[in-house]
Amino acid sequence: MKETIFTIQNNSPLTESVYKMILSGDTSEITSPGQFVNLKIDGLFLRRPISVCDLEDGLLTLIYKVVGKGTEEMSKMIPGTKMNLLTGLGNGYDTSVSGNKPLLIGGGVGVPPLYYLARKLKEEGKKVIVILGFNTKSELFLEKEFADLGIETIVATADGSYQNKGFATDVLPKEYTYVYTCGPEPMLKAVFHKIQTSGQFSFEERMGCGFGACMGCSCKTITGYKRICKDGPVLRKEEILWED
């Protein structure tokens, strides 16, 4: 974990409610895809955790959906604005166990962390497949960027307005060696029950600190209590315990 000042380079909408923010600063503490940063926003007390979408040459890309006060404030920020970030937070995706044909499944605003992951897996010479699930065509983002990495990109829209009609889990390919996923909990649950391999799942929870101190985001797992912010957000399929 490191506390660093970043500068916003770009901040623009990708859809009606989803924005892409590019920041420059010291990213040395970010060690794996699936980690997140925790942003201090003027006028708000708690920091806001946002997953890392991409990382290259000191530039950090965040893609976030406006869902409340914090993200609304973020959407109004202009290039040149300085932001205080805690970086290197969370236990990210482990690419070493992926096999040669990993499947990535993202739902809505759960898609962004899979981009950096896909790039890493691709760099490791693996044949990556990604499924992107959205409600409707107008909410779609990152499809082109995934395709530009040269990986097989499948889109599912719940209303059928673009490509396959249905959920991400309705269009699973026949062959894959491992699954990495991030998205709303109902999707994660569906993925959990439908996939034939092991996998890693990224969870979301309201956090206090984001670095393991306050126990605000704890969950129960097969292997004991885990903090989503510190022991997660990525949990292995074998340790997930669904509570209804």
Add this chain to the structure above:
Amino acid sequence: MGRLSVNLCGIEIDNPVIPASGTFGYGYEFAEIYDINCLGTFSFKGTTKEPRFGNATPRIAETASGMLNAVGLQNPGVEKVIREELPKLKNVFHKPVMANVSGFSVEEYVYTSKLLDAEEQVGWIELNISCPNVHGGGMSFGTDPTEAAKVTKAVKAEVKKPLIVKLSPNVTDIVSIAKAVEAEGADGVSLINTLMGMRFNLKTRKPIIANVTGGLSGPAIFPVALRMVYQVAQAVKVPVIGMGGISSAEDVLEMMMAGATAVEIGAANLVNPAICRDIINELPEVMDKYGYEFR
């Protein structure tokens, strides 16, 4: 004895800055950011006899200038704390530490306090009779002078280390509780724990916090905390640890001027993890500016 040092219930500490229980874990996460040995001491995560998962999530909500939490005393239980956490803590913090104890009966408070009291690393027992987020324990002891006195007396009889009782602000008269625990042998009091509050989610029309209510902390509560510290410090002879919304060296000075011997810093750690170090570094300059000394 440095300029910042203070005497907390018979133990000299290098400065009066103490991270508050529940906002600092066992120190490990903060030790990644700075050498936590610069702290006066710290109060580690509230410990109970049995392991506890705590409340359902969400446990956290934003508020104006603060936050609500309803963690519900998640901890691995006193045996595991002694077996696993204290040896690890020893690697990152080499001073006496404050053991925060909670319970659901007088017997549990005594049991847990006694075990922690026997640990060499523990300098003080902080008896948490003011957690608003558990049911049938915690705060129910801290909102009634008779109950507060009873648990203080029982624990005091069994521990050798200084006993500090952490008080709840969710009472009509905090002074009467402070006097009651002092009369039964408390060596100090710490205040205030969080103020009970709630937030609703406008979309779901339901409370944000799964526990319905949570404890309010952060700068929003500082003036309330300061007022209570002032009132209690006038009424008791034992040292008072002031806490509640402190987030700057200036806030520390206000608390000291109100009668505190030391301060605890809570919610601010969660937002600015190096805040306690920064405050310690800034204290001499701010003390110079206002010509104020702790002794």
